[in-house]
Amino acid sequence: MSALLSARGLKIAFGGLKAADGVDLDVDDGEFLAIIGPNGAGKTTFINMATGYLRPQAGKISYAGRNILGMTPRQIVRLGIGRSFQLPQLFTEHTVLENAALAVAARDGIWSPFSPLLRPRFKQEAEELLDRFGLLSQAGQRANALNEGARKLTDIAMAVALRPRLLLMDEPTSGVASSDKMAVVEVLARVLRQSGVTAVFVEHDMEVVARFADRVAVWGQGRITALGPPDQVLNDPDVRREVIGLAPGEASHAAA
Ligand SMILES: Nc1ncnc2c1ncn2[C@@H]1O[C@H](COP(=O)(O)OP(=O)(O)OP(=O)(O)O)[C@@H](O)[C@H]1O
Ligand SMILES: [Mg+2]
Numbered sequence: 001m002s003a004l005l006s007a008r009g010l011k012i013a014f015g016g017l018k019a020a021d022g023v024d025l026d027v028d029d030g031e032f033l034a035i036i037g038p039n040g041a042g043k044t045t046f047i048n049m050a051t052g053y054l055r056p057q058a059g060k061i062s063y064a065g066r067n068i069l070g071m072t073p074r075q076i077v078r079l080g081i082g083r084s085f086q087l088p089q090l091f092t093e094h095t096v097l098e099n100a101a102l103a104v105a106a107r108d109g110i111w112s113p114f115s116p117l118l119r120p121r122f123k124q125e126a127e128e129l130l131d132r133f134g135l136l137s138q139a140g141q142r143a144n145a146l147n148e149g150a151r152k153l154t155d156i157a158m159a160v161a162l163r164p165r166l167l168l169m170d171e172p173t174s175g176v177a178s179s180d181k182m183a184v185v186e187v188l189a190r191v192l193r194q195s196g197v198t199a200v201f202v203e204h205d206m207e208v209v210a211r212f213a214d215r216v217a218v219w220g221q222g223r224i225t226a227l228g229p230p231d232q233v234l235n236d237p238d239v240r241r242e243v244i245g246l247a248p249g250e251a252s253h254a255a256a
Contacts, residue, residue: 004029004166004198005081010049010059011222019045020056021222027166027200032189034209034230035202036243037219043202044086046219047168050200051083052076063166082164086171086202088155092144096135096154099143100126103161126161132191133157149180156188160195167192169201173208181205185212206244210234218243 003026010023019042027033035043048054050061052073061069068076090099101122108122130136133153138146143154152172159167172188173181189212192199203209209216209230216233218226220242226233233239 002029003027004064005050005200006060006062007046007050008060010046010056010061012045012049012054012056018042018222020049020059023059023222023224025217025224025227027198028215030196030198031214032192032199032201032212034213034216035200035219036204036206036209036216036239037225038243041219042222043219044170045222047083047170047200047202050168051081077162077164080163080165082159082162082167084152084156084159084167084169084172086174088151090143090151090155090158093142095140095142096130096146096150097123097126097139099154100129100139100157100161103158104129107162129157129161130154132194133160134187147177147180148175149177149184152176153184153187160191160197164197166198166200169199171202171204173203173205178205181208182211206234 005027007023007025010020011018012020023042023046035046037043045054049056052068052071052075055070060067063076063079063081066079068079091102094102104122104125105119127136127139130139133156135150135153135157138150143151146154152175156167156169156172173184176184185208213230215228216230217224218233218239226236226239234244
């Protein structure tokens with residue numbers, strides 16, 4: 001496998017706080033890479049740098065062999081990098097179908113809030129998209145009436161409407177009821193694998209990480225402190241002590 005996204009020496013500081021302090025990471029084409037680490041470690045900052053929301057003060061980032069440093073978020077989306085946010089960015093007063101149709105239309109360069117549903121082509125594609133995410137039965141509901149799992153999936157479906165080759169997801173299961181988490185990630189992983197999308201996701205639930213990640217990158221104070229397959233990284237004594245909060249050898253789902 002070759003690197004789809006490649007970061008070298010990324011640095012950014014806010015005042016005296018180093019949110020990225022020399023981040024080197026290759027994301028391989030086709031993999032699901034989980035990012036774990038404590039609050040404030042710089043996980044979201046990395047996603048912001050990779051998607052053009054923050055410009056690193058030093059370092060390089062390339063995507064599919066092309067330098068993307070200094071590009072705007074919209075330029076980066078057009079190249080094929082999608083993202084979803086810690087808090088879903090939905091039009092809450094609109095229905096799930098309208099949200100999906102807006103995303104489909106936006107991909108075609110149409111940003112009007114009203115026209116997408118008037119065009120059968122957008123509506124049909126939006127319905128197909130929702131069906132893939134198991135959301136079709138909720139298509140007519142307003143986004144603010146959804147539970148958090150469906151809200152997260154709708155947000156990710158909107159990112160997928162833009163047909164990314166790489167999708168960066170910031171905590172796709174945060175706020176989702178623990179009884180729904182696995183089902184949400186199952187759907188997500190199935191759709192992304194079927195579409196051949198490479199995924200990077202920030203995750204605090206180690207059971208989700210163990211089950212869905214091909215590799216795990218551990219963030220600590222703006223740096224990657226461990227990187228490897230889940231069975232290795234999640235059983236590393238330092239990672240277990242500092243990130244997962246378990247003593248080495250203590251039983252957890254993460255070790256499964
Ligand atoms: N735009 C910004 N301006 C100032 N400080 C920022 C900015 N973005 C992030 N920070 C700071 O940088 C540090 C890293 O933040 P970041 O959001 O990347 O952490 P995180 O690992 O995503 O944490 P969490 O798990 O809580 O989401 C934090 O101390 C945060 O307050
Ligand atoms: Mg964050």
